[in-house]
Amino acid sequence: xxxxxxxxxxxxxxxxxxxxxxxxxxxxxxxARVDEAKNGAEGLELFEKNVxxxxxxxxxxx
Amino acid sequence: xxxxxxxxSWTKDQAYRQWVTDKGGVYAVPxxxxxxxxxxxxxxxxDVNTTSGKSLTLINPAYMIxxxxxxxxxxxxxxxxxxxxxxxxxxxxxxAWEIEALKAFEKGKEEVWGLSEINxxxxxxxxxxxxxxxxxxxxxxxxGYKVGDIRGGVSFSIPFQPFQDVxxxxxxxxxxxxxxxxxxxxxxxxxxxxxxxxxxxxxxNALNDSENAKQTVMELNETLEAKVRDEVAKSRQxxxxxxxxSRLASMGEMIHNIAHQxxxxxxxxxxxxxxxxDDYKYNELSEESLSNAVAKxxxxxxxxxxxxxxxxxxxxxxxxxKPFDTVDIIEESLVVIDAALKNNNxxxxxxxxxxxxxxxxxxxxxQVILNLLTNAKxxxxxxxxxxGKIVIRAFAENGDVRIDISDNAGGIDEAIIGKIFDPYxxxxxxxxxxxxxMARMIVEHNHGGTISAVNTGEGAEFTIRIPHxxxxxxxxxx
Numbered sequence: 269x270x271x272x273x274x275x276x277x278x279x280x281x282x283x284x285x286x287x288x289x290x291x292x293x294x295x296x297x298x299x300a301r302v303d304e305a306k307n308g309a310e311g312l313e314l315f316e317k318n319v320x321x322x323x324x325x326x327x328x329x330x
Numbered sequence: 331x332x333x334x335x336x337x338x339s340w341t342k343d344q345a346y347r348q349w350v351t352d353k354g355g356v357y358a359v360p361x362x363x364x365x366x367x368x369x370x371x372x373x374x375x376x377d378v379n380t381t382s383g384k385s386l387t388l389i390n391p392a393y394m395i396x397x398x399x400x401x402x403x404x405x406x407x408x409x410x411x412x413x414x415x416x417x418x419x420x421x422x423x424x425x426a427w428e429i430e431a432l433k434a435f436e437k438g439k440e441e442v443w444g445l446s447e448i449n450x451x452x453x454x455x456x457x458x459x460x461x462x463x464x465x466x467x468x469x470x471x472x473x474g475y476k477v478g479d480i481r482g483g484v485s486f487s488i489p490f491q492p493f494q495d496v497x498x499x500x501x502x503x504x505x506x507x508x509x510x511x512x513x514x515x516x517x518x519x520x521x522x523x524x525x526x527x528x529x530x531x532x533x534x535n536a537l538n539d540s541e542n543a544k545q546t547v548m549e550l551n552e553t554l555e556a557k558v559r560d561e562v563a564k565s566r567q568x569x570x571x572x573x574x575x576s577r578l579a580s581m582g583e584m585i586h587n588i589a590h591q592x593x594x595x596x597x598x599x600x601x602x603x604x605x606x607x608d609d610y611k612y613n614e615l616s617e618e619s620l621s622n623a624v625a626k627x628x629x630x631x632x633x634x635x636x637x638x639x640x641x642x643x644x645x646x647x648x649x650x651x652k653p654f655d656t657v658d659i660i661e662e663s664l665v666v667i668d669a670a671l672k673n674n675n676x677x678x679x680x681x682x683x684x685x686x687x688x689x690x691x692x693x694x695x696x697q698v699i700l701n702l703l704t705n706a707k708x709x710x711x712x713x714x715x716x717x718g719k720i721v722i723r724a725f726a727e728n729g730d731v732r733i734d735i736s737d738n739a740g741g742i743d744e745a746i747i748g749k750i751f752d753p754y755x756x757x758x759x760x761x762x763x764x765x766x767x768m769a770r771m772i773v774e775h776n777h778g779g780t781i782s783a784v785n786t787g788e789g790a791e792f793t794i795r796i797p798h799x800x801x802x803x804x805x806x807x808x
Contacts, residue, residue, distance in 0.1 A: 286626055287594070290601045297608050328672055 270298070277301040277318070281311035281325035295324075333443045336456025336486040339408045343395055343484060344458075350391040351465035357386035367393050369418040372472055390469050392422070412460075414482025416473060427455055428485050435459035435480045448487055457485035569771070572753060572764060579762040580697065583704055584641055590669035591637045595630045602627050640665050644700070648691035656686035656724050656731050663700040667707065676710050676718035683725040688796050690777045695796070698769040698781075702735045702792050705765070708758065709739035709790065729798040730779075734791055741785035750783060 278299045282288035288304060295302045303318065305311035311325060350356055357378060360366050366387035370376045376388045389397075392412045399410050413424040415432050424432055427446040434442050435457075443456045462470065462481040475481055550557075606623050609615035644666055664671075664678065671678060688695075703720065710718035723734040742750060749755045751770040756763035773781040779796040 284594075286629070287598050287601075290598060290605060290626070293605050294601050294608065297612065328675065 273298050274300050276321040277303075278322045278324060279303050279305065279311060279314055279318070279320040281305040281308065281323070283307055283326060291324075333454070333456055335408060335488060336443060336454065337441075339410065339486045340456060340458050340484060343410055346398070347391040347395060347460075347484075350389070350394050351463060354465055354468050355388045355390050356394070358389050360385065360387040364389075364393075364397055370469060373469060392419075408456075408486045408488040411485045411487065412482065413485060414460075417482065418470070418473070422482075424483075424485075428457060428483065431455075431457040431485065432459070432480070432483055435483055445490060452490040453487040454490045455485055455487055457483050459483045572768065572771070575762055575764050579764050580645070580700075583700075584645070584666070587666050587670050588637060588641060590673045591666075592634055593669070593673070595634050599627055599630055602630075644693065644696055646693055648693045651690050652692070653687060653689050654692040654695075655684075656688050656733065657682045657684055659688075659692050659696045660699055660722055660724060660733070662692075662696045663703055666700055667703050671703070671707055671720070674707060674711050674718065676707055676720060679719060679721040681721065681723040681725075686724055686726060686731060688731040689798075690796060691772070694772045694776060695794075698772050698794065699733065699735070701765045701769050706735060706737035706739065706790070709737055713739050727795070731794075731796040731798075733794040733796075735794075736786055736791035737789040739789045741787070741790045742783060744785070747783060747785070751781070 276299050278295055278301070280288070280292055280295060280302055282291065282304075283306060285306075288306070292302055292304050299322070303314050303320070305314055305325075308325075311323075315323065358364075360377075366377050367390060370388055370390060373388060377385060378387075379385050395410060395412060411422070411428070413422050413428050413432070415424065415429070417423050425446075425448070427444065431439075431442040439459075441456075441458055443454070445452055446455050447453070460466075460481045460483055462475040462477055462479040464477055466481055467475060467477065470481060602623050606615070606620065609619050609623075640662070644662060660680075660682070668678075699722075703722075706720045707718075710720070717738075719738045721734070721736045723732075723736075725732055743757075746755075746757065751766050752763075753767040754763035755767075770781050773779045773794055773796070777796050779794065781792065781794050783790055783792050785791075
């Protein structure tokens with residue numbers, strides 16, 4: 269399971285800095301690659317540029 | 331009555347007797363029952379024979395009357411008795427009563443009546459004297475009578491019982507009549523008396539009633555103050571209970587709001603702890619990383635602590651009325667419910683006029699606004715999927731503070747819109763029916779303001795008006 273997760277790429281979108289930092293640190297140790305976005309626009313930009321296996325996002329953002 | 335009958339009989343018999351006497355006796359055919367009168371044996375020609383050979387005998391008046399009476403005698407009819415102190419016929423001798431009567435006649439009395447017993451039966455007696463006349467002396471002359479002498483008398487005896495009966499009957503009927511009249515009289519008296527008594531009773535009752543009423547009024551006067559005090563205390567107790575219940579209900583809301591408020595920081599803390607463990611696992615745990623984690627955690631914990639303080643401040647009761655800024659009050663409410671609104675994806679639109687000074691009990695008013703916001707949030711949650719919106723407007727109107735809170739959740743059923751401020755009225759499954767009642771109490775009773783609800787078409791709109799602080803102060807001091 270851990271090995272499988274290590275093959276996946278994640279896009280994580282969160283506007284709150286501290287939460288984003290900590291959650292990103294947590295995710296990086298478990299997934300192959302984690303990209304951060306501070307808001308929806310940033311997230312969409314990354315989403316269109318790259319291919320992600322998983323997208324984790326806050327729903328209520330500026 | 332008996333005397334009258336005696337007189338009548340006497341008159342009738344006397345007429346017959348007179349007639350026979352005048353004729354000097356009459357001749358009749360002697361029979362076995364009525365043979366020739368032995369007491370007339372001294373009379374020549376007592377017995378005669380007619381030319382045809384028929385024998386006749388002389389009948390004297392007394393003999394005739396006796397014969398007649400023996401024919402006509404009937405039970406209860408008067409019996410005649412011819413008598414004398416010196417009778418020719420021994421059977422005609424007088425009895426004790428007749429002797430007395432005859433003696434009375436010799437003294438000149440013309441009529442005697444009275445009661446006496448004959449063979450044990452009470453009889454009415456009537457007697458009149460017989461005066462010797464010319465005709466009488468034919469038979470009685472040998473006894474030495476002269477014309478004008480009291481020869482004897484005729485007495486009538488009538489059994490008195492029928493008269494007694496009649497008298498008794500009359501007496502009884504008379505007695506009955508008297509009794510009846512007496513009874514009627516007594517009845518009348520009793521009736522009148524009872525009426526008087528009743529009237530007196532009614533009067534007495536009326537007096538008693540009025541006395542009682544007076545007593546009641548006096549008691550009321552005496553106890554009115556205590557009663558008012560009691561009622562006020564009761565009402566106050568009820569209010570206190572409602573406030574208590576409202577606080578408990580608000581506490582439930584608070585826990586809900588705190589849960590929303592704390593969900594994110596708690597998650598963050600959980601991640602920080604997981605990262606510390608990860609740091610250790612990957613041999614990356616350093617003083618720096620640990621300090622960083624602790625600092626971040628402290629920051630989060632401080633935020634959470636602040637939330638508790640905010641909530642506690644919110645529920646702190648106002649010691650006294652004071653000036654406030656209306657927007658501060660609204661924002662304090664929003665601090666409490668903000669997380670819950672965000673978590674339910676409800677947009678808050680604020681249209682504030684600043685500054686908007688007011689006077690009153692800020693925490694109470696914050697509680698009212700929180701209540702309205704909570705209701706709006708619940709309505710949106712229940713009926714709206716996404717795009718929930720609550721608009722808060724605060725502005726001055728004719729010197730009063732006006733706050734409008736409207737939502738887009740469809741509004742309140744018109745059938746119940748008039749009851750929503752009533753105590754214990756609720757449409758929520760776990761509602762207490764206290765929130766809006768307390769809101770009304772706070773606005774109307776404590777601030778002299780008004781609170782109302784209308785449907786806008788999109789949703790419900792609540793309007794609070796708090797009078798200008800000067801008025802407010804006057805009212806409070808008054």
